[in-house]
Amino acid sequence: MSWRYVFSFVACLATGLLLTPLAAADDNQTTELRQQIVALLSNPDREFRAAGLDQIRTGVKGTEHTQFFASQLAKLPPDGQVALLGALADRGDAAARPAVLTLLKSGQNEAVRVAAIAALGKLGDASDLPTLIGLLSAQADAERNAARSSLVRLGGPTVSADIAAATAKAPPSEKVTLLEVLASRRARGQVKTIITASTDDNAQVRMAAMSALGRVGQPEQLGEMIPGVLKAEKGGERDAAERNVAQVCAKIENEDQRGEALIKAVEQAGKEQSDQFLSLIGRVGGKKLIDYVAGIATGPDTARRKLGIDALSKWPNSSVADKLLEITKNATDAAERNQAFQGFVKIGATRDNRNDQQRLERMRQAMDIAKTPEERALVINRTRTSYSVEAVRFVLPYVEKEEFAQIACETLVEISHHREVRDRNKAEFDKVLDKIIATSKDAVVIDRAGRYKRGETWTRPKAE
Amino acid sequence: MPLDDAFQALKTYDWGTDRAPVTPITEAVAAAQSNAEARQDLESRLLAALSSDISRDAKDFVCRMLTIVGSTAAISALAALLPDEQLSHMARYALERITGPEASQALRDALPKLAGKLKLGAIGSLGVRRDSASVSALANLLKDADPAVARAAAQALGLIGTPAAAHALLQAQPAAPLQAAVTDATLACAEAILAANDPATALKIYQTLAADTQPRLVRLAATRGQLACAARTA
Numbered sequence: 209m210s211w212r213y214v215f216s217f218v219a220c221l222a223t224g225l226l227l228t229p230l231a232a233a234d235d236n237q238t239t240e241l242r243q244q245i246v247a248l249l250s251n252p253d254r255e256f257r258a259a260g261l262d263q264i265r266t267g268v269k270g271t272e273h274t275q276f277f278a279s280q281l282a283k284l285p286p287d288g289q290v291a292l293l294g295a296l297a298d299r300g301d302a303a304a305r306p307a308v309l310t311l312l313k314s315g316q317n318e319a320v321r322v323a324a325i326a327a328l329g330k331l332g333d334a335s336d337l338p339t340l341i342g343l344l345s346a347q348a349d350a351e352r353n354a355a356r357s358s359l360v361r362l363g364g365p366t367v368s369a370d371i372a373a374a375t376a377k378a379p380p381s382e383k384v385t386l387l388e389v390l391a392s393r394r395a396r397g398q399v400k401t402i403i404t405a406s407t408d409d410n411a412q413v414r415m416a417a418m419s420a421l422g423r424v425g426q427p428e429q430l431g432e433m434i435p436g437v438l439k440a441e442k443g444g445e446r447d448a449a450e451r452n453v454a455q456v457c458a459k460i461e462n463e464d465q466r467g468e469a470l471i472k473a474v475e476q477a478g479k480e481q482s483d484q485f486l487s488l489i490g491r492v493g494g495k496k497l498i499d500y501v502a503g504i505a506t507g508p509d510t511a512r513r514k515l516g517i518d519a520l521s522k523w524p525n526s527s528v529a530d531k532l533l534e535i536t537k538n539a540t541d542a543a544e545r546n547q548a549f550q551g552f553v554k555i556g557a558t559r560d561n562r563n564d565q566q567r568l569e570r571m572r573q574a575m576d577i578a579k580t581p582e583e584r585a586l587v588i589n590r591t592r593t594s595y596s597v598e599a600v601r602f603v604l605p606y607v608e609k610e611e612f613a614q615i616a617c618e619t620l621v622e623i624s625h626h627r628e629v630r631d632r633n634k635a636e637f638d639k640v641l642d643k644i645i646a647t648s649k650d651a652v653v654i655d656r657a658g659r660y661k662r663g664e665t666w667t668r669p670k671a672e
Numbered sequence: 673m674p675l676d677d678a679f680q681a682l683k684t685y686d687w688g689t690d691r692a693p694v695t696p697i698t699e700a701v702a703a704a705q706s707n708a709e710a711r712q713d714l715e716s717r718l719l720a721a722l723s724s725d726i727s728r729d730a731k732d733f734v735c736r737m738l739t740i741v742g743s744t745a746a747i748s749a750l751a752a753l754l755p756d757e758q759l760s761h762m763a764r765y766a767l768e769r770i771t772g773p774e775a776s777q778a779l780r781d782a783l784p785k786l787a788g789k790l791k792l793g794a795i796g797s798l799g800v801r802r803d804s805a806s807v808s809a810l811a812n813l814l815k816d817a818d819p820a821v822a823r824a825a826a827q828a829l830g831l832i833g834t835p836a837a838a839h840a841l842l843q844a845q846p847a848a849p850l851q852a853a854v855t856d857a858t859l860a861c862a863e864a865i866l867a868a869n870d871p872a873t874a875l876k877i878y879q880t881l882a883a884d885t886q887p888r889l890v891r892l893a894a895t896r897g898q899l900a901c902a903a904r905t906a
Contacts, residue, residue: 241875241902248895253888259896267903 242268246280249288257291264295271303278307289315290323297327305331312339322354329358334366341374344385356385360392372398375405383408384416391420399429406436415445422452427460430473437488438481450488457492467496483515490519493527502531506538513544521551525560529570536577549574549583557590568594568602585615592622597633599623600640607647617648617657624660637661675700679717682734686727694733701737711741718742719749728758735762739769746770751778760790764797776803783809792824799828807832811840814854822846823853830857833864835873842880855881855890862897866904875901 245268248260264277278296281289289311296304308331312324325343328336340362343355359371372395375386387405390398402424405417418436425433433453440449453470460466470492474485486504489497498520505516517535520528532552539545556570571594574587588606591599600623606616621644624630630637637660644657656666674696681693697714704710715738722734735753738746747770753763767775779794779801786794795813798806806828813825826846829837838861846854858877866874878901881894 238902238905241898241905244895245899245902253892255892256895259892259899263899263903267899269903 238268242273242276246277249280249284249292257288261291261295264292265298271301274299274301274303275307278304281307281311286317286320289317289320293320293323293327297330300330302331302333305333305336308332309336309339318348318350322348322350325351325354325358329354329361332358332362334362334364334370336362337367337370337374341371341378341382341386344382356389359386359389368393368395368398371395372401375401380408380410380413383410383413387413387416387420391423394424396424396426399424399426403429403432403436406433407439411441411445414439415448418449418452422455425452425456427456427469430456430469431476434473434477434485438477438484446487450491453488454491463494464496466492467494467500470497471500483512486515486519487522490522491524493524495527498523498528498531502528505531505535510541510544514547517544517547517551521547521554523555526555526558526562526570529555533573533577546583549577550586553586553590557593559593564594564596565598568596568599571599572602581611585612588612588615588619592619595623595626595629597629597636600633600637604640604643607643613647614649617644617653618650620644621648621653621656621660624657625666627665630660679721682721682730683724683726685730685733687729697733697737701740704741712743712745715741715743715746719746722749731759732762735759735766738766742766742770744770744772744774747774747778751782754779754782754794755785755790757790760786761793764793768797768800773803773805776801776806779803780806780809783813792820795821795824795828799831802832804832804834804836807834807836807840810837811844814840814844814846814850819847819849822850826850826853826857830860833861833868835861835865835870837861838865838873838877842877855886859890859893859897862894866897866900869904871901871904875905 245260245263248256251257251260274296277292277299281292281296284292293308293311296308305328308324308327312321312328315321315324325340328340332340337359340355340359343351344359346352346355368390371386371390371393375383375390378386383405387402390402399421402417402420405413406421408414408417414436418433418440421429421433421436430453433449433456437446437449437453440446457466457470460469470489474482474489477485483504486501489501501516501519503516504512505520507513507516517532520532520535529552532548532555535548536545536552539548553571553574556574557567559567568591571587571591574590575584578584578587584606588603591603600620603616603619603623606612607620609616620640624637624641624644641657641661645654645661648654648657659666678694678696678700682697685691685694697718700710701714704714718734718737718741722731722738726734731753735750738750742750747767750763750767750770753759754767756763764779767779776798779797780803782794783791795810798810810825810829810832814822814829816822816825826841826844829841838858841854841858841861844854858881862874862877862881865877875898878894878897882891882898884891886894
């Protein structure tokens with residue numbers, strides 16, 4: 209602290225000069241108080257240090273002061289350097305950048321290096337890209353993460369374009385990170401680079417590129433995303449690629465326009481490839497696409513019908529339920545019928561914007577056309593998505609049938625889990641729960657039934 | 673005239689009676705906001721009511737109305753209520769809001785005649801009025817034998833928040849139990865002075881309070897204050 213003023217003030221008190229207005233402070237105050245801020249940085253009391261850092265963040269404006277504060281970096285212990293780097297970064301004056309770079313180049317302490325890398329994100333410019341990109345291969349996780357965050361944050365008119373140029377030349381592991389950076393920067397102007405990477409020979413690069421396109425891609429790029437879907441390996445990568453295309457489709461608000469855009473994009477890939485996109489079409493949904501897929505699901509080609517039914521079964525809502533019911537009823541091939549039946553039950557039980565009665569009605573329809581015990585068991589199982597006393601009444605008779613008793617008990621206890629349904633019909637549920645306790649052979653189901661009867665709750669154990 | 677009827681009703685107005693009959697007065701006071709003549713007329717009628725033999729609740733109501741339409745013409749009537757145990761606080765409430773030095777003078781003049789809570793109230797009102805002319809009177813009260821009076825004076829000086837108020841607080845040599853109130857008021861002065869764009873003066877106050885002899889939290893507040901001054905001058 210500045211003792212000069214304390215002493216002069218005390219002297220003033222002694223001589224009574226303070227009976228007149230206090231004199232204005234001279235210009236040296238700024239310099240002295242700047243020193244005081246610096247002194248606070250080494251104060252053993254963290255709140256005093258915070259007071260000094262806060263001033264560096266938001267007060268004492270000006271490049272000269274920034275340089276002065278930055279020059280203190282070299283004089284502080286590591287924890288002080290970390291704190292000052294953070295404050296200088298928040299101050300946002302690029303005048304501190306050279307000192308930050310110097311510290312980064314000479315610093316051995318990991319926390320200091322991480323803080324310096326983070327500060328570069330706020331204070332740096334395009335010329336820092338090589339440094340930050342190089343740090344993506346740093347040994348320490350924290351340094352790599354800080355470099356990635358700084359690349360996302362780094363400002364400047366050419367930075368995104370420069371990152372895109374670096375992405376094209378980078379080795380696969382670095383390319384993956386840079387694609388994520390471009391997506392996080394919402395670098396829509398660099399979408400060409402990302403599209404190119406979406407058909408890279410390296411699966412990790414392709415997945416990163418498709419994920420980036422899902423985030424920054426626009427409907428105009430749908431056609432250019434399709435080769436990425438085709439190149440993706442079937443399984444996890446293909447699923448992820450389809451989800452990313454669906455994400456871009458979702459940016460088109462109008463359902464019909466969404467369907468048209470996807471059909472147009474898919475057809476660009478050629479008719480012979482179009483069946484590969486039925487699953488994708490199923491994910492996107494919409495009336496236009498139902499007709500497109502239903503035509504294939506009921507067409508003359510057996511293999512294509514299978515793909516069509518699979519696509520309808522993946523529909524994001526229940527709008528295809530009637531179509532699947534129709535296919536189930538009319539199918540002549542047993543396997544095809546079974547596939548359509550399973551799809552109908554899955555879609556009919558989906559908890560979308562329909563109410564519990566509508567879901568239950570679909571399960572009644574499914575039970576009417578179920579032919580085997582397995583199909584009936586599936587319907588009993590999926591009725592659990594209808595949280596209603598009517599669903600309980602629908603399932604309860606199956607408790608009496610030995611082959612369905614256990615799955616029926618399981619479904620009933622699941623519906624009973626919903627207190628808002630259970631409490632409104634307590635007397636009826638109590639009888640059902642007694643029946644479950646008497647019938648079930650599953651200790652967990654019996655325990656749950658007992659808890660619900662006592663008005664207690666039950667927490668599903670977390671999967672290991 | 674509903675207003676005449678309302679003033680008539682005021683004569684019998686008391687705790688627990690229906691407030692509706694006097695509501696026209698409230699409405700007239702609100703409506704007179706930008707009509708000087710109407711305000712003056714209402715003030716005259718309210719003062720006449722105040723000097724008449726109406727209930728305590730009616731006088732309380734009149735004082736509340738005078739907080740809005742009261743002027744220097746109301747000061748003597750309100751000042752006369754300051755020693756009244758029941759109406760002193762409502763009279764201060766009205767006096768606090770009357771512009772001009774006369775209301776402060778009335779409060780200052782009343783100080784020697786008041787004791788206990790009523791005195792504390794008058795001191796507080798001088799603080800609320802931020803009356804710089806009261807600094808000297810309040811500074812004398814910092815030495816009062818009654819610690820409550822000395823504490824109220826310190827708080828009032830803090831509210832006044834001028835360099836002179838700060839000076840009075842810094843010169844005081846309070847007993848230990850009063851030290852915290854004086855320090856708090858001094859910090860309040862420094863903040864007010866800084867807010868009034870006089871960082872140099874505020875800085876000197878903060879520097880005094882940042883001395884190592886001060887408690888940690890006072891030093892921390894003073895340090896933050898010094899830094900705020902630096903930000904203004906840099």
